[in-house]
Amino acid sequence: MRYDPMTPSTLDLFGNTEPEQPPKREQIGEQSYVLRGFALPSLDRLLPALEDVLVAAPFRQMVTPGGFTMSVALSSCGTLGWTTDRSGYRYTRADPQTGQPWPDMPDVFLELAHAAAEAAEFNDFMPDSCLINRYVPGAKMSLHQDKNEGSYAAPIVSVSLGLPAMFLFGGFARSDKSQRVPLFHGDIVVWGGVDRLRFHGVLPIKEGLHPQLGEQRINFTFRVAG
Ligand code: SIN
Ligand code: FE2
Secondary structure: OOOOOOOOOOEOOOOOEOOOOOOOEEEEEOOEEEEOOOOHHHHHHHHHHHHHHHHHOOOEEEEOOOOOEEEEEEEEEEOOEEEEEOOEEEEEOEOOOOOOEOOOOOHHHHHHHHHHHHHOOOOOOOOOEEEEEEEOOOOOEEEEOOOOOOOOOOOEEEEEEEOOEEEEEOOOOOOOOOEEEEEOOOOEEEEOHHHOOOOEEEOOOOOOOEOOOEOOEEEEEEEOOO
């Protein structure tokens, strides 16, 4: 898939085509980028595919090993789904709520994740897991590292939809100062390589109503888990 800006090429008064704009890519680490609006051209396919996944594996709130109920509600698709309960964080092949395999990862999810990774210079990204996070206003994600995967060779590709969020992009120790990166509907963050184990999190989502998604923020986190 090619990056397709919202307004591709505009004709000037003389009918000349302006040079195509390069993707808007903001570097936030040595191998970390924010791709502004990258998911927007895929939304027409992405949202119906999301609905199908959620029929089979509805959002649910999970409990951390420490016994806290997460404010974010979760679902997953792909071969492996990230889960947590009193016995720990892990990936499972079956949805613990239904006992059924997690829903297949829709092609449009895979294509988008692959293209975003490529735009951040990570080629051949083939995620086997997509965690789907739902934040309502007030929900947050504390600083953490993504460390339950079998290998850290592949990047993380994280898609934001709906209400805006303030993403915290930290260092390699929890106490390192974090950058604050505002994320909007359609933005994608990719981090990997030397940045793969950076701490990251999301500040509490502010009240608001998104024209397409209503009172929520949806995040897809694509990973190679197995
Ligand atoms: C996560 O780290 O699992 C989620 C990040 C986000 O919601 O942007
Ligand atoms: Fe994470």
